Amino acid sequence: MRLELGKINITDIQFAKESKIDKGVLYINPDDLKPVVLEDEKIKDVVFDIAKPGESVRITPVKDVIEPRVKVEGKGGVFPGWTSKVDTVGSGKTMALKGMAIVTAGKIVGFQEGIIDMCGVGAQYTPFSKTLNLCMVCEPVEGLKQHDYEAAVRKAGFRVAAKVGELAKGLEADETCVYETQGIKEGIEKYPDLPRVGYVSMLQTQGLLHDTYVYGVDAKKIIPTIMSPTEAMDGAIVSGNCVSACDKNPTYIHQNNPVIEDLFAQHGKTLNFVCQIITNENVYLADKERSSNMTAKLCRMLDLDGVIVTQEGFGNPDTDLIMNCKKIEAEGVKTVIVTDEYAGRDGKSQSLADADAAADAVVTGGNANEVVVLPKLDKVIGTLDYVNKIAGASEDTLRPDGTLEVELQVITGATNEMGFGVLSAR
Numbered sequence: 001m002r003l004e005l006g007k008i009n010i011t012d013i014q015f016a017k018e019s020k021i022d023k024g025v026l027y028i029n030p031d032d033l034k035p036v037v038l039e040d041e042k043i044k045d046v047v048f049d050i051a052k053p054g055e056s057v058r059i060t061p062v063k064d065v066i067e068p069r070v071k072v073e074g075k076g077g078v079f080p081g082w083t084s085k086v087d088t089v090g091s092g093k094t095m096a097l098k099g100m101a102i103v104t105a106g107k108i109v110g111f112q113e114g115i116i117d118m119c120g121v122g123a124q125y126t127p128f129s130k131t132l133n134l135c136m137v138c139e140p141v142e143g144l145k146q147h148d149y150e151a152a153v154r155k156a157g158f159r160v161a162a163k164v165g166e167l168a169k170g171l172e173a174d175e176t177c178v179y180e181t182q183g184i185k186e187g188i189e190k191y192p193d194l195p196r197v198g199y200v201s202m203l204q205t206q207g208l209l210h211d212t213y214v215y216g217v218d219a220k221k222i223i224p225t226i227m228s229p230t231e232a233m234d235g236a237i238v239s240g241n242c243v244s245a246c247d248k249n250p251t252y253i254h255q256n257n258p259v260i261e262d263l264f265a266q267h268g269k270t271l272n273f274v275c276q277i278i279t280n281e282n283v284y285l286a287d288k289e290r291s292s293n294m295t296a297k298l299c300r301m302l303d304l305d306g307v308i309v310t311q312e313g314f315g316n317p318d319t320d321l322i323m324n325c326k327k328i329e330a331e332g333v334k335t336v337i338v339t340d341e342y343a344g345r346d347g348k349s350q351s352l353a354d355a356d357a358a359a360d361a362v363v364t365g366g367n368a369n370e371v372v373v374l375p376k377l378d379k380v381i382g383t384l385d386y387v388n389k390i391a392g393a394s395e396d397t398l399r400p401d402g403t404l405e406v407e408l409q410v411i412t413g414a415t416n417e418m419g420f421g422v423l424s425a426r
Contacts, residue, residue, distance in 0.1 A: 001090045001091045001180065001181055001228040001230050001231075002091055002178065002179070002180040002230075003074075003090055003091055003092065003093070003094065003178070003179045003180070003230035003233060003234075004073075004092070004093040004094070004176055004177075004178050005093075005094055005095075005096055005176065005177045005178075005179065005233060006072075006093060006094070006095045006096065006168075006173030006175075006176050007095075007096055007098045007173055007174055007175045007176070007177070008021065008024075008095060008096070008097055008098065008168050008171055008173060008174055009024055009098050009099055009174045009175075010024060010025070010026050010097050010098065010099045010100040010132055011024040011025060011099065011132075012024070012025045012026070012052075012132065013025070013026045013027075013028065013050050013052070013100060013132045013134055014026070014027055014028070014050075015027075015028055015029070015030060015048075015050070016028065016029060017029055019032045019033075019164075019167060020167060021097075021167050021168065021171060024174075026097065026100060026132075026134075026164070026167070028048070028134065028164070030048040032163070033048060033136075033160055033163060033164070034046055034048075036156070036159045036160055036163050037136060037138065037156045037159070037160060039156075039159065040152045040155065040156060041141070042140060042141055042144055042148055042149065042152040043138050043139070043140060043141070043152050043153070043156060044139045044140060044141045044142075045138075045139040046136050046137065046138050046139070046156070047136075047137045047139075048134065048135065048136055048137075049135045049137065049381045050132070050133070050134060050135065051103070051116075051118050051132075051133040051135055051381055052118065052132055052133075053118055053119075053123075053129060053130055053131070053132070054118065054119050055118045055119060055379070056118070056119055056120075056377045056378035056379060057117075057118040057119070057377060057378070057379045057380075057381060058115060058116070058117050058118070058122075058374075058377045058379070058380050058381070058384075059103055059105055059115070059116040059117075059118075059133065059135055059380075059381045059382055060105065060113070060114065060115040060116070060380065060381075060382045060383070060384065060386075060387060060390075061105060061106070061107075061108045061113030061114065061115075061382055061383070061386055061387075061390065062103060062104070062105050062113055062114040062115065062116055062245065062382075062412050063104040063105060063106065063109070063113060063150075063153050063154070063157070063242075064103075064104045064153075064154060064157050064239055064250050064251055064252075065101045065102070065103050065104075065116075065128055065133075065250035065251065065252040065253075065412065066101060066102040066103075066104075066157050066158065066160075066161040066250070066251045066252055066255075067096060067097065067098075067100075067101055067102075067161070067251075067252045067255050067256065068096070068097040068100070068102060068161045068162070068164040068165035068167075068168075069094055069095065069096045069097070069161070069162075069165045069168075069233075069234070069235065069255065070094065070095050070162070070165035070166050070168050070169055071084075071089070071092065071093075071094050071234065072092075072093050072094065072095055072168075072169060073092040073093035074089075074091045074092015074093060074094075075087045075088060075089065075091065075092060076088065076089040076234070077089070077162075077234075078094065078161075078162055078165060078234050078235045079158045079161070079162060079234075079235035079238060080215050080216065080234070080235065080236055081213070081215045081216020081217065082155060082158045082159075082213075082216055082235075082238065083158050083159055083162040084162075086215050086216060088231070089230075089231055089234035089235070089236055090227075090228045090229075090230035090231035090232075090233065090234055090236065091228075091230065094233065094234055095165070095168040095169070095171070095173065096165075096168075096255075097164065097165060097167075097168060098174075099131060099132060100131055100132040100133070100134065101128060101131045101132075101133050101134070101252055102133075102134050102135075102136065102157055102160055102161045102164065103116065103128070103133045103134070103135045103136070104135075104136055104138065104153050104154070104156070104157040105135055105136070105137050105138070105381060105382040106136075106137050106138035106139060106140070106153060106382065107138075107139065107140055107149065107383075108385075108386040108389065108390075109146050109149055109150045109153075109209060109242050110146070110209045110242040111386075111389045111390060111391055112209075112242045112243055112244050112245065112248075112390065112391040113242060113245060113386070113390060114245025114246075114248070114390065114410060114411065114412035114413075115245065115374070115387070115390070115404075115406075115410050115411055115412065116128045116129060116133070116411075116412050117129060117374060117377065117411075118133075118377075119377070120374065120375045120377065121372055121373065121374055121375065122372070122374045122411055124422070125372070125408060125411045125413075125414040125421070125422070125423070126411050126412050126413045126414060126421075127413045127416075127420055127421055127422075128252075128412060128413060134160075134164070135381045135382075136156070136157065136160060137381060137382050138152075138153050138156065140152065140153075146209065147209065150209055150240065150242065151240070154238075154239075154240050157251075158235075158238065158251075179229070179230050179233070179264050180230075181228055181229065181230070181267070181273060181274070181275065184274070184302065187272050187274060188272075190268075190272075191268060191272040194268070194270070194271050194272040195270075195271050195272065195305040195306060196271075196272050196274050196302070196303060196304050196305045196306075197263060197271045197272065197273055197274065197304065197305065197306050197307065197308070198273075198274050198275050198276070198277055198299060198302060198304045198306075198307045198308075199229065199259055199260060199263060199273075199275070199276045199277065199307065199308050199310075200277045200279060200295055200299070200307050200308070200309040200310070200324060200328070201237075201257075201259075201276055201277065201278050201279070201310055202279055202280070202281055202309065202310060202311040202312060202317065202320060202321065202324065203219045203237070203278055203279070203280050203281065203312065204241045204243055204248075204249070204281055204312040204313050204317070205218070205219045205220040205280040205281050205282065206281060206282070206283050206313070206316060206317070207220060207283065209241060209242040210241045210242065210243055210313070211240040211241050212237065212238070212239060212240060212241060212249075212280075212312075213237070213238050213239075213240050214236060214237055214278065215236055218240075219278070219280050220280060220282075222278070222280060223290070223291065223294055224277060224278065224279040224280075224291055224294040224295045224298060225277070225278060225298075226275050226276070226277055226298065226302075227275065227276045227277075227278055228275065228276070229257075229260040229263070229264070229273070229275070229276040231276075232254050232255065232257055232260065232276070233255055233256075233260075235251070235254075235255060237251075237254040237278070238251045238254065239251045239254065241312075243312065243313045244313070244314070244368065244391045244392060244409045245390070245391070245392075245409065245410055245411060245412045245413070245414070246340070246368045246392070246408050246409045246410070246411055246412070246413070246414040246415040246416070247312060247313060247314060247340050247365065247368065247414075247415050247416060247417050248312065248313075248412070248413075249312050249416070249417075249418060249420075250412070250413070253413070253416065253418055253420045256420070257418055257420075258418055258419050258420050259308055259310060259338070259418055259419065260276065263308070274302055274304060275302065277295060277298050277299070277307075279291050279292075279294070279295045279320075279324065280320075281311065281312065281313065281316070281317040281320045282320065283316065288319060288320050288323055289323070291320070292320065292323035292324045292327050293327065295324050295327070295328065296324070296327035296328045296330070296331050296333075297331075299328050299331055299333045300331040300332070300333065304333050305333065305334065306333060306334040306335070306336070307328060307333055307334075307335055307336075308335075308336050308337075308338065309321065309324050309325060309328070309335055309336070309337045309338065310337075310338040310339075310417055310418050310419075311337075311338070311339055311417050312417055314339075314340065314342050314352075314353070314368070315342070315353050316353070318339070318352045318353040318354045319353065319354045321337055321339060321352075321354070322352075322354040322355060322356045322358075322359060325337050325356065325358050325359045326356045326358040326359070329358040330358075334361070335358070335359075335361065336361040336362070336363060337359055337361070337362050337363070338362075338363045338364075338365070338417055338418065338419055339352065339362065339363075339364060339365070339417050340364060340365035340366055340367070340368055340415035340416075340417050341364055341365075341366065341367045341368065341369075341415075341425075342367070342368050342369055343367045343369060344369050345369050345370065345371050345407070347367055347369075347370070349369075351364070351367075363419065363424065364424055364425050365415040365416050365417050365419060365421055365423055365424065366408065366414065366415040366421070366423030366424060366425065367408070367415070367425075368392070368407060368408050368409045368414070368415045369407050369408070369409070370407065370408050371405065371406070371407055372405075372406060372407075372408065372411075373403055373404065373405050373406075374403060374404040374405075374406060375403055376401065376402030376403050384398065387404060387410075390406075390409075390410045391409050391410065392406055392407035392408065392409025392410040393406050393407075393409075393410055408423075
């Protein structure tokens with residue numbers, strides 16, 4: 001597949017009477033977006049706000065982060081299965097609004113939503129303190145169940161991101177990047193001397209608000225399969241989960257997967273980037289065995305020389321990670337695994353819930369149990385009502401002086417297991 005990604009650099013967001021993009025500034029009339037959110041009768045109201053890097057602003061509880069994009073050439077549209085039909089995406093031309101994001105927030109769903117600080121200590125750990133954030137704080141109707149609320153806000157975020165993305169139609173890109181992979185036979189003929197490398201992407205699918213969707217399908221229901229890496233750039237994989245904020249992959253990170261970006265950067269130079277293999281993270285042992293068996297089989301059938309394996313979440317998914325690693329290695333395919341650690345506040349506990357000698361090439365995104373104190377900020381977008389309940393917080397998190405004592409768990413993207421962050425260790 002061949003995808004042209006046109007990038008429009010957004011340098012500011014302002015509310016205005018007319019929604020448009022002009023000279024890098026995104027002007028938004030909230031009245032244009034509010035009906036898009038309220039299409040779903042489960043959402044009673046929505047308030048839009050803007051958070052900019054360096055401002056004394058805290059966004060919480062964060063549900064999802066999404067980059068606005070629009071398909072301008074080729075089959076399908078962005079977020080297939082949600083805002084467009086389920087045509088296979090990942091080819092043609094897509095425009096992306098870079099430097100900004102849609103952030104969904106509002107009443108907490110589980111106890112694992114997150115915090116984005118736009119300045120101070122917390123801003124050092126989240127990648128989304130560097131983006132211009134158009135925030136939508138949703139209020140559900142009374143009596144709405146958690147799963148229904150999660151689904152309503154998730155879908156509303158995609159609709160808003162698609163609506164904002166449409167403002168890029170007809171604009172000239174500031175930069176255009178081309179991503180292309182070959183068919184198996186063509187790739188072997190074109191790069192006969194380069195190692196064949198794949199990317200095994202483990203999707204969070206444990207249920208109970210721990211869900212990821214592929215072309216609109218709950219990934220719990222899939223078996224491991226092959227995708228072109230460019231499909232994710234068009235929103236084929238989206239987040240629907242409420243795992244700990246630090247290592248959750250919001251939709252934005254699927255769209256801007258750094259493993260995919262880095263492999264494409266080396267494609268045709270030091271390696272032949274063959275494909276992305278998606279697999280799920282299961283609860284029951286039999287399901288873990290099935291998925292890891294099939295993932296290893298695909299790696300062998302594709303004659304891969306090496307793979308990078310990333311996970312999402314911790315604890316139970318560590319077993320899926322190690323199963324994938326040792327079974328792929330047993331097929332003669334070298335692995336590098338990317339994870340994070342829950343090594344205790346002192347860093348001395350076992351980092352992963354599972355281990356194997358085959359896992360001898362590991363990249364870590366940091367220790368999620370590390371404690372930081374976040375300063376009191378001037379403005380909160382959303383509410384602090386639930387801040388003591390977020391995973392990584394405690395009943396004493398909100399101090400009398402307004403500061404927050406938390407583990408890195410509470411910060412969105414702090415220890416991201418795709419490497420979309422700043423932490424690591426040796």
